[in-house]
Amino acid sequence: MGYIEDKVTGMPAAFRNVSESALRDALRKMILVRRFEESAEQAYMRGLIHGTMHLSIGQEASAIGMTMLLTDDDYITSTHRGHGHCIGKGADPKLMFAEFFGKETGYCRGRGGSMHIADVSRGNLGANGIVGGGLPIAVGAALSIKKQKRDSVVVCFFGDGANNEGAFHESLNFAAIWTLPVIFVCENNRYGMSMSVERSTAVSHIAQRAAAYDMPGVTVDGNRLSDVLEAAETAIARARAGGGPTLVECETYRIRGHSKSDRNRYRTREEIDSWGARDPINILQAQLLEHGVIDDAAIEAMRADVEAEIDAGLDFAQHSPSPRIDDLVRDVYTPELAQEGNRQ
Incomplete structure (x- = not known):
């Protein structure tokens, strides 16, 4: 699906x-996602955050475009690179920090860290460190929606690496068989x-795989x-009307490496810069x-407001209490087992 313009305006x-x-x-949300991740990256480099993280810098349009039309009654499942999805679904950056x-x-x-943020109250069923792990969860949520005769939908995010997992094919197959209200977003x-999609996937566009499961498949400039919004509008309307699933492929690029340990030896600086020019x-x-929706002064004010929110979020996180050792097994086991664990 290409870039469609109003012939008059x-x-x-x-x-x-x-x-x-x-x-x-x-x-504003796209700027917020970018600044959140840049600030998280800086905190990691300063030793304030431990473990690892997977940044989606360069992918903000797909995250925000696919969540713009959702409500709190709709759901998403996310990935290890899911900070933009969370913010798109209404997450508070200070709680994410x-x-x-x-x-x-x-x-x-x-307990979750970067890869496992969830907020069920806003319909965010959680990010997932397992490649393709969110696909069957999304199908389960969509089946629940259908059984309850609700008009909610599920947007399931996954990366190109997941399209060769068995869970991808199983999930699309069941969603099609049961005509479920789920939008699969690659x-x-x-x-x-470090594996390029050209080396890992036989088809030239992942959206082509929708044909095997008798559902619409569309590739857009992510x-x-x-x-992205145009594809989202069509797919969400179809799902709400009982038409079943859609596969949307957003062609995009991560400017940063796979994770903080990635040394980027599998791609060239020229390639990264060429995609950076398509920010x-x-x-x-x-x-x-161009269309008078905003002006330079408003953009400057917006960016200043985002910076203030990021600074406040970092301050909140750094001055928040750490979990108590006594609560180590809370929310992990049943109350009875948690008490037993505390006694031991």
Whole structure:
């Protein structure tokens, strides 16, 4: 699906169906995702965050575009590279930072870290460190929605590496058989760790695999929010109306490596720079400026507001209490086993 414009105004077709305030909010969220991850990366380099993290810098349009039309009654399943998905679904950055820092005030009380943020109250069923792990969970949630005769939908994010997992094929097959309200969103950032999609996948576009399961499959420019939003609108409407699943492939790129230990020896600087020139935030910002949805002063104020939110979130996380040793098994075992564990 290409970039479609209004023949009169030149405004992308998908933008005509949402308010200008929603478009400004989308830009702000994309900037917030970027600054959240850049700040988390800096905190990691300063030794304030331990473990590892997987950054989605460069992929903000797919995360925000696919969640813009969702409500708290809709659901998402996410990936190990899911910070943008969380923010798109309404997560509070200060609670995300607290989770990164392993603090009691984090979304998972500091137990989950970067790869396992969840907030069921907002429909975020959780990120997942298992490649393709969110696919069967999304199908289960969609089956529950159908059994309860609700009009909610599930957006299931996964990467190109997951499209060769058995769970991918099993999940699409069941979703099609049962006509479930789920949208499968492949964020094709070209690499599964260091393996290029050209070397790992036989088809030229992952969306082609939808044909095997008798569902629509569409490939969009994942760096253009307008293209992502257009695909999201069609797929979500189909799911809500009882039409069943859709596979959406967002072609995008992660500017950073797979994880913090990635030395980027499998791709060239020229390739990274060429994708960096297609920055999704810059593309959306230019579109909104061109059509008078926002001006330079508003963008400057927006960025300042985001910086203030990031600073406040980092301060909140650093000054939040750490979990108590006595609560080590809380929320892990049943209360009876937790008490037994504490006695031991």
